C-alpha cells in the first residue's frame with residue numbers, strides 16, 4: 256500500500272517576544288488572568304515588514320534540510336494561512352519563488368487555525384493519488400496584524416510563527432487517517448469580517464471573537480473528531496504515543512485529552528511560549544517534539560486543529 260509520509264519538519268518564530276508582563280504595562284490585564292485562563296505566558300511577534308512568506312521561508316528551509324530534499328524535488332507547495340502577504344498571488348506562489356522551486360503547483364488554503372490540517376490532508380491525497388511526488392506543507396501566520404492591541408479579550412491570545420513539513424510517497428505507513436469538518440453557521444463567533452472593496456476597507460479589519468462560544472464548540476467537536484480519526488486508523492487512544500493539538504488554550508487541550516482518555520504526559524504543548532499561532536500552531540508544536548526527540552520513528556501520532564469557520568479536523572499518522 257502507498258502512503259504519504261512526513262520526511263522532515265521545520266519551524267520558525269520571529270525574534271521579538273512579548274510577555275504577559277509586557278502586556279500588563281500596556282492594557283488592563285494581568286499575567287495571572289492570562290495564565291490561569293489560557294496557559295499563555297509569552298508569544299512571538301513579527302517585525303515590521305516581516306511577512307508571512309518570510310516566516311514560511313525559514314520554516315520551509317529547515318523542513319527541507321531535515322528531509323534532505325532540494326528545490327528540485329518539491330512539486331507541490333500548500334501554505335495554510337489567514338494572513339497572506341497580499342490578496343494575490345498566493346503566499347504559496349511567493350514562497351515558491353523565494354525557494355527557487357521551478358516546477359509543480361502552489362496554492363494557499365484558508366481554514367484559519369485548522370488550516371494546517373486541511374493543507375496536510377489535501378497534500379496526503381495528492382501524494383497517495385500519484386499526481387504529485389514531494390509536497391511542502393506550511394502553516395504560517397502574522398496574526399498580530401489582525402489584532403486590536405487595545406482589546407484585552409483578544410490581543411493576549413495570539414502570536415506569529417511558521418511550521419512546515421515535507422511529505423513524500425512511501426511504502427512504509429505514514430498518514431493513516433484524516434477527517435475535516437466545517438460548520439459555516441458559526442462563522443460569526445470568530446472572524447475578521449473586513450475586506451478590500453473599491454479601494455477601501457469594508458467591515459472590521461480586526462479579529463472579533465465570542466470566546467466562550469468558541470470554547471464550547473471546540474470541546475464539543477474535538478473529541479468526536481479524534482475518536483473518528485482513531486477508529487478509521489484502526490487504533491485506540493491508549494495506543495497513541497503523542498497527541499499534538501491546536502495550541503489555543505491549555506484548558507481546551509486538557510479537556511480533550513481527558514475526554515479521549517489520554518494521559519497529559521503524551522500531549523505536546525507549546526501554548527505557554529507561542530500563544531495561539533493559528534495555522535502555524537500544530538506544525539510548530541510538531542517540530543518542537545520531533546527536534547527534542549520526544550517523537551521517534553515508529554510512534555503513533557495524532558494531530559488536531561480547530562478554528563474560525565468554524566472548522567476542525569484530526570489526522571492520525573505513523574512517524
Ligand code: UT7
Pocket residue numbers: 283284285288289292293368407408409411445465466467469470473501503504507531533561562563
Ligand atoms: O483557535 C481557536 C481560537 N480561539 C480559542 O480557542 C479561544 C476559546 N476561548 C477561550 O479560550 C476563552 O473563552 C478565553 C480565554 C478567550 C476567555 O476566557 P473566559 O474564561 O471564557 O473569560 P470570559 O470571556 O468569560 O471573561 C471573564 C472576565 C470578563 O470580565 P467580567 O465581564 O466578568 O467582569 C472579561 O472582561 O475576564 C475579563 N477579561 C480579562 N481580564 C483580564 C477578558 N480578557 C481579559 C484579559 N485580562 N486579557
